[in-house]
Amino acid sequence: MTDTAEHIATEPELPKQDKLQRALFRFRQSRLSMLGAVMVALVVFFTAFGTLLAPFPEHIAGGVDTAARFQPPSWAHPFGTNELGQDVLSLVMAGTTVSVLAGLSVVLIGTVIGTLVGAIAGFAGGWIDEILMRLTDLTLTIPGLILAMAVAAALGPGFTNMIIAISLSWWPGYARLVRGEVLAVREESYVNAARAIGASPSRILLRHILPNTVSPIIVKMSLDMGFAILMVAGLGFIGIGIRPPTPEWGTLLSVSRSYMPDYWWTAMAPGMAMFFAVFGFNLLGDGLRDILDPKARR
Structure with a gap:
């Protein structure tokens, strides 16, 4: 009797394990997805x-060495030095923390707001859906960068203000995505069964509907990380995001553009770091889409 009960208890776990193994197998079969995972792992490590690990931490804190200004790449300074004699490699390594954390914060805030709006609109329907979706459409009519620039200019420069400014333009995409997923799921048989046994609307939404919309949200988050990093760098580049002496890839590029092309290494290092991070997140996002999207499964 005990063996039978244990067999029944462990039986539902087998399909989940098999599904996970199949997903990991599909992911490992894609060289580009594996490359993206390795690149993202390196970005996370340096974040x-x-x-x-920066070789010249005093330069990150604002220290200068004018005697070593504009030195080309060498063993002592693999990415050279800037106009203040600061080690560019140290600044780029520290800028990874700022840029990636800022991009992650934007994606997380946009996901939370968009998921909340989209879930309520799709589940409630009626006039609530109309109001929330018209608000979403109104936000989508304004280019994201323009809206972020306007909000950032109004709030002033700074890490927190920049994240708030970008997040206000980031949530509509998630709202549209989640609303569509909720509309597709809310009429499923298990949702109707939950209604029949008297489950509250909040329980149905949180326990039965939203968990089935996680996969497309994760895929979109992974793809959006690269764009969020570019948006953060864009605001820093035009001077309304994070400002020096805080190292950030966009501000490093903004300062170094005045010394191009003679001192090209001052711009190459933050530009390559940005390319590496964005490319890695895009490859990882494509891989996650292949294993999480039901339409891509065979």
Whole structure:
């Protein structure tokens, strides 16, 4: 009797394990997806430890060495030095923490707001859906960068203000995505069964509907990380985001453009770091879409 009960208890876990193994197998079969995972892992590593591992931490804190200004790449300074004699490699490593954390914050805030709006609109329907979706459409009519620039200019420069400014233009895409997923799921048989046994609307939404919309949200978040990093760098580049002496890829590019092309290394390092991060997140997002999107499964 005990063996039978244990067999029944463990039986539902097998399909989940098999599904996970199949997903990992499909992911490993794609070389580009694996490359993206490795690149993102490196970005995450330097986000966590870049400031600690920087060879010249005093330069990150604002220290200068005018005697070593504009030195070309060498063993002592692999990416050369800038106009203040600061080690460009140290600044780029510290800038990884700022840029990636800012992009992650934007994506998380946009996801939370968009998921909340889209879930309520899709589940409630009627006039609530109309109001929330018209608000979403109104936000979508304004280019994201223009809206972020306007809000950032009104709030003033700074890390927090920049994240708020970009997040206000980031949530509509998630609202549209989640609303569509909720509309497709809310009439499923298990949702009707939950209604029949008297489950509250909030329980149905949180326990039965939203968990089935997680996969497309994760895919969109992974793809959006690269665009969020570019948006953060764009605001820093035009001077209304994070400002020096805080190292950030966009501000480093903004300062170095005045010294191009003679001192090209000052712009090459932050530009290549940005390209590496964005390319890695895009490859990882494509891989996650292949394993999480039901239409891509065979």
